[in-house]
Amino acid sequence: MTPYVADPVYFNGQFLPLSEAHVSPLDRGFLYGDGVYEIIPVYSRRTFRIDEHLKRLEATLAGIKLRNPLDLAGWKAVVEKLVAAAPWEDQSVYLQVTRGADNKRDHAFPPASIASTSFAFSSPMLTPSAELRASGVAAITVPDQRWARCDLKVISLLANILARQQAVEEGCAEALLIRDGFLKEGAASNIFVVKNGVLLAPPKTHLMLPGITYDVVLELAESYGQPLEIREIQETELRNANEVWMTSSTKEVLAITTLDGQPVGNGKPGPVGEKMWQWYQDFKNTVMRKG
Ligand code: PDD
DSSP states (O other): OOOSSOSSEEETTEEEOGGGOOOOTTBHHHHHOOEEEEEEEEETTEESSHHHHHHHHHHHHHHTTOOOSSOHHHHHHHHHHHHHHSSOSSEEEEEEEEOOBOSSOOSSOOOTTSOOEEEEEEEEOOOOOHHHHHHOEEEEEEEOOOOSOTTSOBSOOHHHHHHHHHHHHTTOSEEEEEETTEEEEESSSEEEEEETTEEEEOOOOTTSOOOHHHHHHHHHHHHTTOOEEESOEEHHHHHTOSEEEEEETTTEEEEEEEETTEESTTSSOOHHHHHHHHHHHHHHHHHHHOO
8 A cells, every 4th residue: 555644754853753653642632623734735846835834834823822833944844854755756745733732631721831742744745637637526515614713724624524524425525615605715625716707716814714725826817817806705606607616735726517516617627727727737847847
């Protein structure tokens, strides 16, 4: 079986085989889901937008009042070492920090003397296959039952998990989250809509994760002159869209061609999404070629 986690992993300042990294059952990540994470894509062993990912990590840590255990250079050194040791050219590096383990269970923060727990590992980066891109994927809509700080990339993901699982059980790849009649994002992706040639993107608010891929898509739309509106998208607009796509560090730009059992547009990936996928690949290639 192909390994999913490369050895060594990073764990509390050390590089160890995964089998030697042990977490206390009192760790607040385990007890409360009290922690944060990041996923950084790596192409041809070059990190993609690492500064932006580490900035979002910093913002999420600040949002949950947890001190960053490493500075920017420290995290970069960890990521570089994991990437160099892993057997794959294209990787996705996972980082996690939790509020550590006290000697008891108490909702309030542990004393400042309790160290946070840091964990990072690299896995192979598996982007969607050409066949999947050609067909697009199916999605469902579900009510957004998450808390009100969806802008923080925290590990407590139950509402996202339940939404994604419902999609899987209905033979779909993603669940689109609707709150108060508006599209927010997917269970683990940002969502874009195309109507009459115009790309519509929900705005960054506390009810959506500010995706790094989302930012790249907006930058590419602007630099290629793709008409773009950043504004709230009504559920009815979603249902009448010509194109719907999901974006994330691992899915890149992937068409959603069926929504709640109905075809999106003509039921095939649309021209704006195809162009955006190509622009995204070209952009990746410039990063990969950087010396
Ligand atoms: N998820 N929205 C949510 C809720 C997400 O979980 C993600 C990413 C995104 C896209 O963000 P980015 O473009 O920075 O990957 C949007 C990752 C891939 C995950 O949890 O597996």
